[in-house]
Amino acid sequence: MIDVIVIGAGPAGLAGAITCASSGLKVMVIDEFIKPGGRLIGQLHQELSGEWWNGIKESERLHQEALKQSVDIRSGVSVYNLEKDDDLWNVHTSIGTLTAPFVLAATGAAEYPIPLPGWTLPGVMSIGAAQVMTNVHRVQVGKKGIIIGANILAFAILNELQLAGIHVNRIVLPEKSPLSGKAGEPEEVMKSLLNAAHLAPSPLLRMGSRFMKNDWFRKTGMRFFPKSGVKVNGTPLLLRKAALEVIGTEQVEGVRVADTDANGNIIPGTETVYEADFVCIAGGLYPLAELAAVSGCPFQYIPELGGHVPHHSETMETPLEGLFVAGNITGIESGKIAMAQGTIAGYSIAKHAGKGGTAIVEQLNQSVKNVHLLRKQAAIQFYPDIESGRRKMYDLWEQLYANPARLHTEEKLG
Amino acid sequence: MKKMTRLLDHPILGKLDDRKAIPFTFDGKTYEALENETIAAALLANGIRTLRIHEESGTPRGFYCNIGHCMECRVTVNDQANVRACLTVVEQCMVIASGKQHPNIVKRMVEQQ
Ligand SMILES: Cc1cc2nc3c(=O)[nH]c(=O)nc-3n(C[C@H](O)[C@H](O)[C@H](O)COP(=O)(O)OP(=O)(O)OC[C@H]3O[C@@H](n4cnc5c(N)ncnc54)[C@H](O)[C@@H]3O)c2cc1C
Numbered sequence: 453m454i455d456v457i458v459i460g461a462g463p464a465g466l467a468g469a470i471t472c473a474s475s476g477l478k479v480m481v482i483d484e485f486i487k488p489g490g491r492l493i494g495q496l497h498q499e500l501s502g503e504w505w506n507g508i509k510e511s512e513r514l515h516q517e518a519l520k521q522s523v524d525i526r527s528g529v530s531v532y533n534l535e536k537d538d539d540l541w542n543v544h545t546s547i548g549t550l551t552a553p554f555v556l557a558a559t560g561a562a563e564y565p566i567p568l569p570g571w572t573l574p575g576v577m578s579i580g581a582a583q584v585m586t587n588v589h590r591v592q593v594g595k596k597g598i599i600i601g602a603n604i605l606a607f608a609i610l611n612e613l614q615l616a617g618i619h620v621n622r623i624v625l626p627e628k629s630p631l632s633g634k635a636g637e638p639e640e641v642m643k644s645l646l647n648a649a650h651l652a653p654s655p656l657l658r659m660g661s662r663f664m665k666n667d668w669f670r671k672t673g674m675r676f677f678p679k680s681g682v683k684v685n686g687t688p689l690l691l692r693k694a695a696l697e698v699i700g701t702e703q704v705e706g707v708r709v710a711d712t713d714a715n716g717n718i719i720p721g722t723e724t725v726y727e728a729d730f731v732c733i734a735g736g737l738y739p740l741a742e743l744a745a746v747s748g749c750p751f752q753y754i755p756e757l758g759g760h761v762p763h764h765s766e767t768m769e770t771p772l773e774g775l776f777v778a779g780n781i782t783g784i785e786s787g788k789i790a791m792a793q794g795t796i797a798g799y800s801i802a803k804h805a806g807k808g809g810t811a812i813v814e815q816l817n818q819s820v821k822n823v824h825l826l827r828k829q830a831a832i833q834f835y836p837d838i839e840s841g842r843r844k845m846y847d848l849w850e851q852l853y854a855n856p857a858r859l860h861t862e863e864k865l866g
Numbered sequence: 867m868k869k870m871t872r873l874l875d876h877p878i879l880g881k882l883d884d885r886k887a888i889p890f891t892f893d894g895k896t897y898e899a900l901e902n903e904t905i906a907a908a909l910l911a912n913g914i915r916t917l918r919i920h921e922e923s924g925t926p927r928g929f930y931c932n933i934g935h936c937m938e939c940r941v942t943v944n945d946q947a948n949v950r951a952c953l954t955v956v957e958q959c960m961v962i963a964s965g966k967q968h969p970n971i972v973k974r975m976v977e978q979q
């Protein structure tokens with residue numbers, strides 16, 4: 453008999469599994485990647501303190517801790533479907549159907565694509581793919597690369613590629629379109645980079661950030677943004693160049709780009725081709741929530757959290773009895789926060805299962821407080837309005853599930 | 867394509883231990899992977915980016931997400947079709963063939979936006 457099935461062995465899933473198991477529950481963790489750790493294993497960045505956040509080490513630590521608590525971890529197993537049948541959840545996997553009263557869905561995030569012409573050529577990959585190839589598999593992705601899209605993840609991974617001696621020659625923006633949205637508008641990109649000034653990728657941005665917060669200065673700054681770009685650790689960031697097409701026959705040979713104005717509109721007659729043998733597409737992250745969707749869990753679109761998220765409370769319950777969520781499936785944040793959310797989910801499940809005695813309520817409260825604290829101190833944040841996004845979800849939860857009587861009166865009045 | 871270097875040394879992550887070489891075949895030719903390497907990583911190290919030919923357009927495809935989401939990397943492994951090269955570790959004498967199945971996942975990814 454398994455008490456809890458955890459889907460996803462990332463920081464959220466592993467932390468949740470450890471907490472459940474240490475409360476006396478029998479836990480199995482399922483993950484389709486070749487080893488546990490989720491997206492944590494690719495991560496490598498320097499904290500503000502100068503210390504390295506080494507994702508491989510962190511995941512090994514979590515993995516060992518989970519094994520010590522007798523958590524059964526199955527790597528290389530995919531989950532296809534999730535449905536409830538009376539009191540038990542059926543988790544359909546590539547090794548058969550598993551059942552348990554509790555499921556923790558911690559499937560993490562995925563990357564938005566930027567489908568420009570030529571993006572299916574071999575050698576074009578998501579920025580995260582390059583991270584995994586470099587830091588996890590340790591194979592060189594190419595000799596000469598271009599990144600399309602300028603966001604926090606792109607800069608974090610640019611750094612990692614440079615550390616490993618991989619040459620990225622340029623960062624350009626995607627062409628402005630309804631699909632690329634703000635990612636194709638130089639001024640908006642500048643704004644979002646400045647919002648993250650405390651983790652700013654370049655000293656120039658960091659220095660300028662105080663002034664640049666001023667709207668007028670930002671516009672002027674953008675108009676005078678040098679055509680040759682500003683350098684981010686030696687790689688030119690070309691905010692006024694847009695990628696029109698990836699070219700090549702058998703594989704990537706280059707990227708066709710054009711100059712743009714401050715709003716991202718193409719300036720005719722300015723096209724050039726930059727040579728490259730690999731291209732990384734940085735379209736940003738969204739919560740990977742398909743499994744929660746097939747289970748019948750209701751969803752809400754909250755752009756501040758990165759996309760559609762399953763309805764959930766601050767203690768990680770969903771409206772479906774026995775189904776819990778944690779980590780990036782609830783909104784895009786860093787690995788540390790995902791891990792702390794996993795701990796909340798673990799205590800929450802233990803409490804529902806009647807484990808942990810009277811101490812569990814206090815432990816649960818503490819774990820919620822811990823997430824608030826970590827969020828305030830976060831060295832990396834992908835969506836600047838994350839706090840308000842979280843608030844929206846918890847308010848909605850209060851309205852819909854915590855106090856249904858009030859909802860009904862409101863509906864009648866409205 | 868030229869072979870890609872394996873990043874044996876890294877300033878923060880350190881040196882990789884010596885790993886055993888594992889022979890496998892891809893479309894009839896023999897290559898070497900290192901122990902615990904995925905098919906996608908091993909082929910890239912051997913200079914191969916094309917994992918599949920799009921059935922309709924005939925255009926070549928390689929890995930895209932490298933973590934199991936996009937299905938672009940589907941190959942045939944020991945006669946089993948539609949195996950994701952980015953999630954499958956090479957085993958001794960594995961017989962791998964490039965994928966020829968009809969894909970639809972790229973379209974779905976675009977529609978999801
Ligand atoms: C490509 C990429 C790169 C990132 N890089 C960084 C970074 O550099 N720094 C940073 O702070 N954050 C980064 N993030 C954000 C990252 O999501 C969080 O840091 C953190 O890893 C989230 O933890 P999690 O446990 O919620 O999910 P994850 O760490 O993503 O773990 C989820 C796990 O679930 C598994 N899974 C999903 N679906 C299934 C299924 N159907 N069947 C079986 N297993 C499944 C996956 O294989 C994965 O191992 C990145 C995210 C992505 C997608």
Ligand code: FES
Pocket residue numbers: 928929930931932933934935936937938939940950951952953
């Ligand atoms: S590369 Fe996306 S599934 Fe393998």
